[in-house]
Amino acid sequence: MGSLRSKLIIENTIHVQRAIRRITQQQLADAVGVTRATIVALEKGNYNPSLDLAFRLALYFEVDLGELFTVKGERDELHKD
Amino acid sequence: MGSLRSKLIIENTIHVQRAIRRITQQQLADAVGVTRATIVALEKGNYNPSLDLAFRLALYFEVDLGELFTVKGERDELHKD
DNA sequence: CTGCGATGTACATTATACTTTACATTTTTC
DNA sequence: GAAAAATGTAAAGTATAATGTACATCGCAG
Numbered sequence: 001m002g003s004l005r006s007k008l009i010i011e012n013t014i015h016v017q018r019a020i021r022r023i024t025q026q027q028l029a030d031a032v033g034v035t036r037a038t039i040v041a042l043e044k045g046n047y048n049p050s051l052d053l054a055f056r057l058a059l060y061f062e063v064d065l066g067e068l069f070t071v072k073g074e075r076d077e078l079h080k081d
Numbered sequence: 082m083g084s085l086r087s088k089l090i091i092e093n094t095i096h097v098q099r100a101i102r103r104i105t106q107q108q109l110a111d112a113v114g115v116t117r118a119t120i121v122a123l124e125k126g127n128y129n130p131s132l133d134l135a136f137r138l139a140l141y142f143e144v145d146l147g148e149l150f151t152v153k154g155e156r157d158e159l160h161k162d
Numbered sequence: 163c164t165g166c167g168a169t170g171t172a173c174a175t176t177a178t179a180c181t182t183t184a185c186a187t188t189t190t191t192c
Numbered sequence: 193g194a195a196a197a198a199t200g201t202a203a204a205g206t207a208t209a210a211t212g213t214a215c216a217t218c219g220c221a222g
Contacts, residue, residue, distance in 0.1 A: 004137045005114030024168060033086030038210055040170065047209065050179080054132045055152050056085045065146050071136050105198060116181055121200065128179065131209080 009072040090153040
């Protein structure tokens with residue numbers, strides 16, 4: 001299974017971060033330079049942003065990338081020939 | 082300038098990590114499930130992987146995302162209304 | 163109830179990450 | 193120095209992130 005070759009399941013806490021800061025999807029979208037539709041899709045977990053966008057979001061929220069995005073079901077499946 | 086709305090300049094240390102582990106582009110490509118052309122482009126810094134691929138690379142090298150990819154010229158341009 | 167701001171959804175379109183293939187150049191190894 | 197392995201490049205194609213727009217719903221202030 002989870003062998004780094006296939007797509008990972010990545011969860012994010014954008015919805016939470018946004019709630020904390022009390023900003024709207026539109027405000028966040030403007031801040032990081034995407035459309036609201038992109039924020040909606042991201043919060044729904046339906047896709048997989050570019051690293052670039054991920055960094056912009058993390059920078060905006062002033063959190064670490066690993067705090068905003070976490071790999072689900074990660075275990076040491078790697079390097080086990 | 083660097084206002085989170087535009088594309089960030091992201092550098093990576095894939096080439097270095099690969100040198101440390103002494104693995105080829107092809108081996109890395111196979112390990113993370115992409116083609117060698119993708120690894121080449123990444124090392125050249127020409128593009129901006131998906132967060133998914135970025136995570137797979139970090140997991141493979143067993144380093145933090147922030148160790149493998151760093152935002153260049155990052156400063157506290159944000160939140161400075 | 164009415165209007166409005168915030169959110170969710172759908173669909174067509176554009177931009178770009180990634181693939182596939184093939185060939186050219188560099189580096190390694192014998 | 194020749195063979196082989198590793199790396200770089202380039203072009204055309206596929207998959208999907210992100211856009212733009214429009215509409216529908218929900219919560220809430222008036």
